Amino acid sequence: VGVYSGLFGVGGAVLMVPALVFWFAYGEHRAAATALAANFLVAATGAVIAGIHGSVDVSAALVAGVPGAGAAVAGARLQRRVSQAFLAGVLALVFIGIGATLVL
Amino acid sequence: MGAAEVCALLALGLAGGLISGLVGIGGGLIFVPAFTLLLDLPIVTAAGTSLMTIAIATSAGAWRHDRDGNVNRGDALAIGIFAPLGLLVGITVAHALPEHSLEFAFGCVLIYTGGVMARRALTSFAGTQEDEDEEKEEEGPPSEEPTAMPASLPGAPPPEAVPELPRPAHPVEPPPSAGPSDESSRPPVVVGLGLEPLRLLEGQGRIDCVLETPDRTELPALVDLLQAGVSAGGGVVAIVPQWFPGEGRASFALARRALDDPPLVAVYRTGCPPLAGAVLAACAAALGGRLAGGLGLVTSVLGLVERRLLTLAWLSSVAGLRDPRAPQHLRLLSHAPGTSFVAVVGGPSPVVARARPGALQLQLDPSGAVAVSARRADPARLAAVVPQLAAMPSVAVSATPAGPSWWGTGRLVEAVVYPSDPDWLAQDLLARIDPWECVWCGQLIATSPCPCCLRHGPPPPGARRSQRAQAQPVDADAAARQAGLG
Numbered sequence: 001v002g003v004y005s006g007l008f009g010v011g012g013a014v015l016m017v018p019a020l021v022f023w024f025a026y027g028e029h030r031a032a033a034t035a036l037a038a039n040f041l042v043a044a045t046g047a048v049i050a051g052i053h054g055s056v057d058v059s060a061a062l063v064a065g066v067p068g069a070g071a072a073v074a075g076a077r078l079q080r081r082v083s084q085a086f087l088a089g090v091l092a093l094v095f096i097g098i099g100a101t102l103v104l
Numbered sequence: 105m106g107a108a109e110v111c112a113l114l115a116l117g118l119a120g121g122l123i124s125g126l127v128g129i130g131g132g133l134i135f136v137p138a139f140t141l142l143l144d145l146p147i148v149t150a151a152g153t154s155l156m157t158i159a160i161a162t163s164a165g166a167w168r169h170d171r172d173g174n175v176n177r178g179d180a181l182a183i184g185i186f187a188p189l190g191l192l193v194g195i196t197v198a199h200a201l202p203e204h205s206l207e208f209a210f211g212c213v214l215i216y217t218g219g220v221m222a223r224r225a226l227t228s229f230a231g232t233q234e235d236e237d238e239e240k241e242e243e244g245p246p247s248e249e250p251t252a253m254p255a256s257l258p259g260a261p262p263p264e265a266v267p268e269l270p271r272p273a274h275p276v277e278p279p280p281s282a283g284p285s286d287e288s289s290r291p292p293v294v295v296g297l298g299l300e301p302l303r304l305l306e307g308q309g310r311i312d313c314v315l316e317t318p319d320r321t322e323l324p325a326l327v328d329l330l331q332a333g334v335s336a337g338g339g340v341v342a343i344v345p346q347w348f349p350g351e352g353r354a355s356f357a358l359a360r361r362a363l364d365d366p367p368l369v370a371v372y373r374t375g376c377p378p379l380a381g382a383v384l385a386a387c388a389a390a391l392g393g394r395l396a397g398g399l400g401l402v403t404s405v406l407g408l409v410e411r412r413l414l415t416l417a418w419l420s421s422v423a424g425l426r427d428p429r430a431p432q433h434l435r436l437l438s439h440a441p442g443t444s445f446v447a448v449v450g451g452p453s454p455v456v457a458r459a460r461p462g463a464l465q466l467q468l469d470p471s472g473a474v475a476v477s478a479r480r481a482d483p484a485r486l487a488a489v490v491p492q493l494a495a496m497p498s499v500a501v502s503a504t505p506a507g508p509s510w511w512g513t514g515r516l517v518e519a520v521v522y523p524s525d526p527d528w529l530a531q532d533l534l535a536r537i538d539p540w541e542c543v544w545c546g547q548l549i550a551t552s553p554c555p556c557c558l559r560h561g562p563p564p565p566g567a568r569r570s571q572r573a574q575a576q577p578v579d580a581d582a583a584a585r586q587a588g589l590g
Contacts, residue, residue, distance in 0.1 A: 012187060018217045021424075023435060024179070032126075033174035037166040041184025043132075043158035049188075050152025057153045060143055063110055064117035064135065065160030071121030072165030076172075078126055085225045090126065092222035099214030 012042060017091065029087065033076075112142055121161045132158055220439060291392030292370070292399045293333035294341045296385040297356060298348040298506055304383065304475060304499055305390035305526045310336065313385075315505060317352035326359035330369050339399035339556075340369040341388050343406070345381045347510055367545040367556040370403035375427075377449055377511070378504035379518040380415045383475055387522065387529070394530040400547030403555035405533045412529075414468070414521040415449040416493070417511055418459055418486040422447070424512020428454030446489045447511075464490045472496060473524035478517045479503040486517040493519060538563070 016035035020026040026034065050056050116138050135154035139145045145153065169175050291309040301311040312333060318326050333340035342360070344353060360369045372388075374381055387409045388402060395401050421438040422430035422445045430438075430445070434456060437443050446464060448455040457463060474496045476483050487494045508514045523529045537550040540563035547556045554561055 016183065018221070020179070023432065026176075030174050030176065033166075033169035033172075034176045034180050036162050036169055037175045037177070037180035038183035038187070040159060040162040040166045041180065042187045043155045043162060045184070045188045047152065047156035047159045050155055053152070055146075055149045055152035056156050057139070057143065057145060057149060058156070060113060060139060060145075061153045061156035061160065063113040064120070065157040066117070067114050068117035068121030068157060068161030069164035071118045072161050073168045075122040075126035076165045076168040078122075082126075087126075088221045088225035092218045092220075092225060094123070095214045095218030095221060097218075099211040099216075099218060101211070103208055103211035103215065 012039065018095075032087070036072075036076075109142055112138075116142075117157065117161065120157070121165070290336075290338045291389075292339040292341050292402060293337035294343065294385050294389045294392065295329065295333055295369075296343045296382065297352060298345055299343060299378070299382040299385050300502060300504055302382050302386045302475065302499075302501055304386040304473070304522065305524070307393055307526060308386060308389040309392045311385055311389050314352070314356075317349045318355045319351060320355060320358075323355060323359055323362070326355060327362050330359055330363055334363070334365070334368045337392070338368070341392065341399065341403050341406075342369055342371050343381060343385050343388065344371060344373050345378070345506075346373060346375045347378070347506060367547065367554075368399065370399050370547075370555040371558065372403050372406045372555060374406070374410060376410055376413065377415050377417075377518065378506040379475065379477055379501070380410075380413045380450065380520045382501075382504065383413060383520045383522045384410055387526070390526040391530055391533070394526060395534070398548055400542065400545075400549040400554065400556045401537075401539055404539070404550035405537060407551065408533055408536060409523075409529070411450070412469075412523055413450050414466070416464075416466075416486060416490055416519045416521070417447045417449075418481065418489060418517040419445045419447060419511055419513050420481065420515035421445070421513040422456055425456065426512065428456055430456040434458070444485070446486070459485070459489045461488050462491055466490060466492060468492050468496065468521055469523065471523070471525060471528075472521045473499060474519050474521050475499045475501050476517065476519045477501045477503050477507070479507055480515045481517050483517050483519075486519055490519075493521075496521070497524060 016038060017031050020031035020034060024031075047056060047061075051058075116135070120135060132154050135157050136150050139150035139153050143150075166175065166180075170177070293309065294311045296311060296313050298315060298317075299313055300315070301313045310333075312329060314326070314329070330340055330342075342356065344356065360366050360371070363369060374384060376384065384406060388406055391405065391409070392402050395405070419425065421443075423435050423438040425447065428447065428449060430447075434445060437458075438445070444459040446455070446457055446459045448464065448466070451466070455464070474493055476486070476493075476498055477500070483500070504510075504518065507516060507518060511518075539548050539550040541547070542549050542554040542557060542559075543561045544559045545554060545557035547554065549555065549561075552560050552562050
């Protein structure tokens, strides 16, 4: 996960969720929640390191991040109301979409 | 930063946050290019800003999930601590390799993963549709079989839609008439949460089932169901699988407490797979008329009965199998086309292996029978792997609703080997227990805590032998008559 984050400069949850589901036998709900918690730790560490090097636009991060926090809580609440099949379908669309973007 | 840019960032944050909370990904793949395009930031600053945005957005979602108990803190902490070490390696490798080739390779991995997830979603969805179709097809005339379900509970068909029970290999003669009413010796009614009602053994009593998870609004119906069982059988043996959703188990506990006399609903919690749970309920219904010790004694021996059940399964995939957990190489192999597996639960040690003809040689009870259910697969697939099954009396039963979620695949064959002679089973169980009266509720029990009042109460040292005489098998004919009282 760390290597991937370093390679592409993004969080590694896209790797964590399928890894937790397929290799560690997590359900989709628990995998998504654990990946999110781990992603927070990775991103926070990365942000501190980037901040030390002066490569963070704090105002832009706050403008996008604060409403993002509220939306993440709404997403977490919404997740409890949807089925594993629906969540697997959403994940499939997200992965295929991102994968196609990277390949093309 | 202009107003339009602020609005765009707000929308970006909302979309990224919603996706991260819903599916657990951070949104960095969206944030990095957006910061570069919207704010004209250098790629390094965009990546750093993206990381801070992700940290802020995911903090609330992670807190919310943790509060709901969804987060495995140990694994999250391990990933969070070790991933930054990988960051350094990743940055070094990124500078050494062509970026586009890495993106192409990872894109292929994501498309493959997305395809596998889509297959899971479609399989799960197809399983749900199949259940609904089966329920529609099985609508028939009213049945007198012991499968009464409360019409007001979710998923419970109305009385005229009670599914016809499969015919067992050996004839089950319904009791000709109810015997003389004796309040104290009526067989208890069995209630199974999430378990299909099965008729497998001679002289089975009544089984009521709650197939779907009851929420708080269905509490009155659940109370009525338990009360009806107490009225009909003098008591209820409730079988509560650990895999039944927590909300349903909580509703059951509340309904039980709402009764005038909660100890008349004895509770047995089981961790066995769905079909084995249904077979266990059938065994409990058969033992109810054969053990004259009452409600507490029948529930006390269910642990011994469970140990006699052997569950075998043919599975198209073991990637989602949690108990028993498959070895890593078999999980990976599950994604290859044409592979199938066999799992054994309930023996001396759980087994998960590739399904090959004659692969498993098991010591099966020669006097036993086997209940088989198949979902989108040929039952013969399992018999090909375990040849001994073909020689045993077999009962085909309908697919278990909880099968796909327990086994982690929608294509499977489940089989449970069970003792087919309930009279011998009752005799054998009685020889293995040493019952006593619960000091709290007075029920005759053989396990502590008491399954009726749920309080701890070890046997009084001097009272065991004298009380054991009360736990005798009842006359077989009388048992058959009693079984019909429900």
